[in-house]
Amino acid sequence: MTALNHTYLYASPSELVPVEKGHALRLMTSGGGAPQPYFFEGRLTQPRLTALSLRALSRVVGSRFFIPPAMLNRILREADPVVTCGRGMLRFEGFSGCASTYARVDLTPAAYEGDVASFGTTNVDFNAAMRAALSTVREEEPLSLSVGHAEVALQRGDTRVVERKVPLPLRWLKGFAEVQAYLSRLTPFAELSATEALRFLRGLPRTRGDKSVHYLVPQGRTVRLSSTESKGAMRITGLERLRVLEDLVPSAKRLILHADPRGQATAFVLDLGASRFTLALSSEVWRGFSGEGQALTALAQQAQVEQVLSTLRAELRWEAVLEPLALARKLGAPEELVRQGLLVLGVRGLVGFDSQTAAFFHRELPFDFAQVEALAPRLADARALLVAGAVEADPKELGAFWVRGSDVTYHVLLDAEGEPLRCGCPWFSRHALDRGPCKHLLAARLHVHRAEDDDSP
Structure with a gap:
């Protein structure tokens, strides 16, 4: 399966070297020149429970719920969690092999004691050795955790297992x-x-x-x-x-x-x-x-949210709680525009969402933002329709448009706020809006936003 490759350059390989008391495992990171090689260095206050949580996460990323058995080995090799060190939170995220199940472990400041060297996100491989180490952790046994820019290391007693960063699969x-x-x-x-x-x-x-x-x-x-x-x-x-x-x-x-x-x-x-x-x-x-295509609506109005994206991104700052209303008041922008802006940043891998706090959080997934367009072929098709002049307003009905497809012209309808309602194409007949808007609805939405931009002073 295709992956977006990210290159990491190390000054030297990681190594285990003897020190005055025992040994030291030096994990090399990729660039930055920071005095400390890790995002975080400290100990966990709930060793057994945290280990069980990370093991549950590894079960999710190592599982398949709808994948042909012949593909299992390849999928398991590609299944990798993502860890983020932000302000006051350590988060581990991952998907099942079929991407139907998402799991996240959120460690609040009460779950650990230690020093945060810097903030960041890294993609890592939880291999069999790491999972074995997690399964043997006892509650009364001290457990220290180091999160680095290129590795995650779990240390217990004299045993240390290191995880290396790998490319993030396209899916x-x-x-x-x-x-x-x-x-x-x-x-x-x-x-x-x-x-x-x-x-x-x-x-x-x-x-x-x-x-x-x-x-x-x-x-x-x-x-x-x-x-x-x-x-x-x-x-x-x-x-x-x-x-x-x-x-x-x-x-x-x-x-x-x-x-x-x-x-x-x-x-x-x-x-x-x-x-x-x-x-x-x-x-x-x-x-x-x-x-799915739930983020397509936000992407389709990227031109409108672009005016707040730069200032909105400046407010991220690895915050664990990003509330649209609070950000809207601070930026002096409409709350819905800020929310759509956060969804666009989500598509770019810059924010996630925490259901329990009902707020977004900052994290930066390690992939090439320039290739986001390739992840949304429906949006690319919609823009092609717009460029080809295939979208015309229906003068008989407010919010209605005619969009020319390959062989048929479809009638589409947007609501008073420009949100997709319905389309006459076969794709919409099968899925409605369950998988996001079809390319014809997206093209109509882009047409509306372009007209608004043309009318702006």
Whole structure:
């Protein structure tokens, strides 16, 4: 599978050398000339729980929920988490091999003690040796963690295992962009105590590869599983993906469920006290986040948000909480424009979204921003339609346009604010807006924004 390669140049290889007391593992980083080779150096206050969380993350990135078995080995080699060291937070993110399941471990300042040398994001490979080290950690045993620009190192006693940075696969880049758009529109659905959460998870069907549609229905202090859709129920498929949470629930304080009003995604957040574990699921196991188009609307109005992007990016500063309303007030810009700007920055790999705090956070994924266009072929097609003059306003209906396709001209409709409503093309008939707008709706939106720019003084 195609990956966007990023080159790292090291002055010398990492090495293990003897020092006055024992040995020192010197991990070389790529450039920067910082006096310390790591983002973070310190110890974890919840060794066992953090190790279990990272192991659960590794289970997600090492799993496949809808991938032909013949592709398994190649996918497992490509599955890599991303770690970000920001202001007051250490975050580990990753996807399953099919990109249908997103996981993130958030370590708050209460989860660690140590020194932050600098801020940044790096992509790393959690190999078998690292996973083995995580599985043997005991709660009473001190555990130190070092996060560097090019490696993640886990140290316990005299044993040290090092992870090296690797290229980020293409499907992951698309997934990271799409999942932020999904998470930003989720709303709290239910909250379960640790006891109720464990009972709920243990009561789920154990069938592997189950593609049936299920619904979660609030019932007292918990939720029950139903095969029948009802008002206020949360849609979910691929229940086996929730098993990742089982080892963590006994140590959790609560489990918060988040639902998508459109039924296209769900998120489960475990409150672990000093840390959190987030598990986000796409609506179907065969539909990975990387195959969706939820960020296309924001990209289509890039010209409009460009006026705030430079000042908005200057406000990121590795902040763990970026609220659109607060940023809008500070920048003197409309809140919706700032929100769309953050979504554009998300597509560029510069921000993520935390469902529990209902805010964006700064992180910079290591990939070439110039290639983002290749990740959104629908948007590229829409721009080609605009350049070809294939979009004309329908004088008989406000917000309506005629867009010429290859062989057919389609009638499309935008709402009063220029948001996509419907199109007469076959693609829209199959998917509506569940996978983002079609290229004809995007072309109409671009046409509107270009007209607004032409009318601007």
